[in-house]
Amino acid sequence: MGRWEPNARGRLERAALELYLERGFERTSVAEIAERAGLTERTFFRHYTDKREVLFAGSMALQELLVDTVARVPEPATPMDAVTAALGAAAAMLQERQEHARRRQAVIAANAELQERELIKLASLSAALADALRQRGVDDASASLAAEAGIAVFKIAFRRWAGQAGQAGQAGQKDLSQFIGESFAGLKAVTAGT
Amino acid sequence: MGRWEPNARGRLERAALELYLERGFERTSVAEIAERAGLTERTFFRHYTDKREVLFAGSMALQELLVDTVARVPEPATPMDAVTAALGAAAAMLQERQEHARRRQAVIAANAELQERELIKLASLSAALADALRQRGVDDASASLAAEAGIAVFKIAFRRWAGQAGQAGQAGQKDLSQFIGESFAGLKAVTAGT
DNA sequence: CAGCTGATGTCAGTCACTGTCATCAGGTAG
DNA sequence: CTACCTGATGACAGTGACTGACATCAGCTG
Numbered sequence: 001m002g003r004w005e006p007n008a009r010g011r012l013e014r015a016a017l018e019l020y021l022e023r024g025f026e027r028t029s030v031a032e033i034a035e036r037a038g039l040t041e042r043t044f045f046r047h048y049t050d051k052r053e054v055l056f057a058g059s060m061a062l063q064e065l066l067v068d069t070v071a072r073v074p075e076p077a078t079p080m081d082a083v084t085a086a087l088g089a090a091a092a093m094l095q096e097r098q099e100h101a102r103r104r105q106a107v108i109a110a111n112a113e114l115q116e117r118e119l120i121k122l123a124s125l126s127a128a129l130a131d132a133l134r135q136r137g138v139d140d141a142s143a144s145l146a147a148e149a150g151i152a153v154f155k156i157a158f159r160r161w162a163g164q165a166g167q168a169g170q171a172g173q174k175d176l177s178q179f180i181g182e183s184f185a186g187l188k189a190v191t192a193g194t
Numbered sequence: 195m196g197r198w199e200p201n202a203r204g205r206l207e208r209a210a211l212e213l214y215l216e217r218g219f220e221r222t223s224v225a226e227i228a229e230r231a232g233l234t235e236r237t238f239f240r241h242y243t244d245k246r247e248v249l250f251a252g253s254m255a256l257q258e259l260l261v262d263t264v265a266r267v268p269e270p271a272t273p274m275d276a277v278t279a280a281l282g283a284a285a286a287m288l289q290e291r292q293e294h295a296r297r298r299q300a301v302i303a304a305n306a307e308l309q310e311r312e313l314i315k316l317a318s319l320s321a322a323l324a325d326a327l328r329q330r331g332v333d334d335a336s337a338s339l340a341a342e343a344g345i346a347v348f349k350i351a352f353r354r355w356a357g358q359a360g361q362a363g364q365a366g367q368k369d370l371s372q373f374i375g376e377s378f379a380g381l382k383a384v385t386a387g388t
Numbered sequence: 389c390a391g392c393t394g395a396t397g398t399c400a401g402t403c404a405c406t407g408t409c410a411t412c413a414g415g416t417a418g
Numbered sequence: 419c420t421a422c423c424t425g426a427t428g429a430c431a432g433t434g435a436c437t438g439a440c441a442t443c444a445g446c447t448g
Contacts, residue, residue, distance in 0.1 A: 003413045004426070029403065040428055045405060079384055112314065119313035120306065141350075145377065146384045148346035156338050183339065190340045191385045193272040197444045198395070223434065234397060239436060 009047050009057070011037040016054040021103060025051075025111040052117045055104060059121045063128050065089050070132035079138045083150035084184065086129060090154070091177040105162040126151040153183040203241050203251070205231040210248040215297060219245075219305040246311045249298060253315045257322050259283050264326035273332045277344035278378065280323060284348070285371040299356040320345040343381060351377040 005011070015036035019028040030051050034044045048054045069089040073082045094101050108114040130147035134140065157179035164173060199205070209230035213222040224245050228238045242248045263283040267276045288295050302308040324341035328334065351373035358367060 002426095008426080030405085031403085041405090042429080043427060046426080049405090051404070115317075116310040116314045119317060120310045123309075123313060141377070141380050142384050144350050145346070145380045148350060149343060149381060149385060152339070152342035152346050156335075156342060183335070186335050186339045187343060188385050190273055190336050191343060191382050193274055196395095202395080224436085225434085235435090236398080236437090237396060240395080243436090245435070 005038060008037070008039060008043065012039065012044055012047055013054055013057060017104065017107065020055070020107040025107060025114060052114055055107065055114065056117060056121055059125070062090055062093065063125055065093060066125060067128050067132045070129065071135065073136075079133050079136075079142055079146035080150075082133060082136065083129065083146050086132075087150055087154055087180050088177055091157075091175070091180055094158075095176050102162060105158075109162075122151055122155065149187060153180060153187055157183040199232060202231070202233060202237070206233065206238060206241055207248055207251060211298060211301065214249070214301040219301060219308060246308055249301065249308065250311060250315055253319070256284055256287065257319055259287060260319060261322050261326045264323065265329065267330075273327050273330075273336055273340035274344075276327060276330065277323065277340050280326075281344055281348055281374050282371055285351075285369070285374055288352075289370050296356060303356075316345055316349065347374060347377040347381055 012033060016028075016033045019033055019036065022028075030044050031041045033054070034041045037044075044054075048057075066086040066089070069086040070082045073085045077085075108118055126147045129150060130143040133143035133146060138146070157176060160183075161174070161176045161179045206227060210222075210227045213227055213230065216222075224238050225235045227248070228235045231238075238248075242251075260280040260283070263280040264276045267279045271279075302312055320341045323344060324337040327337035327340060332340070351370065354377075355368070355370045355373045
């Protein structure tokens with residue numbers, strides 16, 4: 001047996017989500033999170049750069065999934081084809097951890113600072129997506145636009161999905177991928193005019 | 195003559211921008227900003243909720259301009275027509291204060307916390323734009339999508355414009371509105387395929 | 389003239405976050 | 419087997435952002 005309990009990061013993430021749900025983000029101190037995880041405040045900051053980041057540990061995995069998926073889409077494919085495939089893969093990942101995603105989103109929705117962090121993570125996803133498109137030979141401007149459009153679609157679809165998931169466990173729940181498909185169609189319709 | 199020097203907010207904003215440019219955002223303390231403005235730290239926090247907000251005082255005016263412009267677009271107009279008109283008005287406003295916009299953007303580009311704040315301000319613009327579209331009778335989903343797409347176009351166009359404006363005063367500078375037009379066309383092209 | 393108001397100052401306090409040094413189980417070299 | 423090294427943690431003393439409570443006082447109002 002090791003000197004310390006294993007999985008310190010996991011314990012911190014779990015304790016943080018619990019406390020943010022119980023008391024809210026602002027009313028929770030880092031010292032309390034660390035205490036519930038059986039660690040000290042200083043150790044928390046060795047694992048996470050700040051109090052918000054502990055909720056966003058999974059975003060790097062999501063980013064890798066998006067980039068990998070774009071890289072693997074077989075030619076010929078338009079930039080939007082590649083983005084669509086990437087969002088589909090992301091949707092599948094989140095659908096699997098639906099309950100966790102819902103709880104986490106409830107915490108974020110209740111606090112502006114956390115929304116700021118979420119937005120910059122989404123911007124980072126957009127930038128990574130655009131880079132992956134450029135790797136496929138897409139020109140610079142189109143890559144940025146396709147990535148931003150894709151992330152915009154994802155944001156709106158996710159918002160609707162998480163909103164419906166508020167009443168969890170009920171029948172007739174739509175999948176995230178369905179919302180994404182609908183939003184994509186809506187974007188096409190809206191940009192086609194004029 | 196009043197008891198205090200007038201225009202406390204203006205002095206704070208000016209002092210903050212100067213110091214953020216001179217030393218960087220992180221190396222500037224609120225006490226220093228207040229001192230340069232001839233006020234105290236406590237007074238700074240009576241005018242601005244936090245150290246970042248002092249750079250974003252103008253965003254409310256921009257939001258009102260967008261909303262007003264959307265409301266005034268004559269029928270018949272597609273949602274994207276209305277968004278295009280709104281972005282045109284915003285471009286004109288920023289083009290007028292080009293030099294200030296450039297300096298401010300340089301500060302934001304150098305600091306992640308400020309980028310987070312900028313992103314949530316843009317999200318707020320998007321939400322307000324979507325509301326204004328709904329007031330015109332646009333359906334909920336289309337309103338959100340048109341607003342997000344418009345803000346995405348604005349983000350990319352602004353980034354390019356501010357980047358070029360890095361070499362200020364040179365001939366052949368393109369207007370922000372031109373970048374917006376180009377980005378709009380690019381978005382249409384990219385979403386049309388598939 | 390008395391009183392109210394609103395912008396400011398003063399001061400003490402909480403908490404996020406950082407730098408630095410100490411601790412010590414377990415692996416490694418000799 | 420012993421001496422050393424390493425990596426994750428703890429302990430502790432800061433700095434600075436932000437808040438709450440109370441004091442001040444020029445100018446307006448009745």
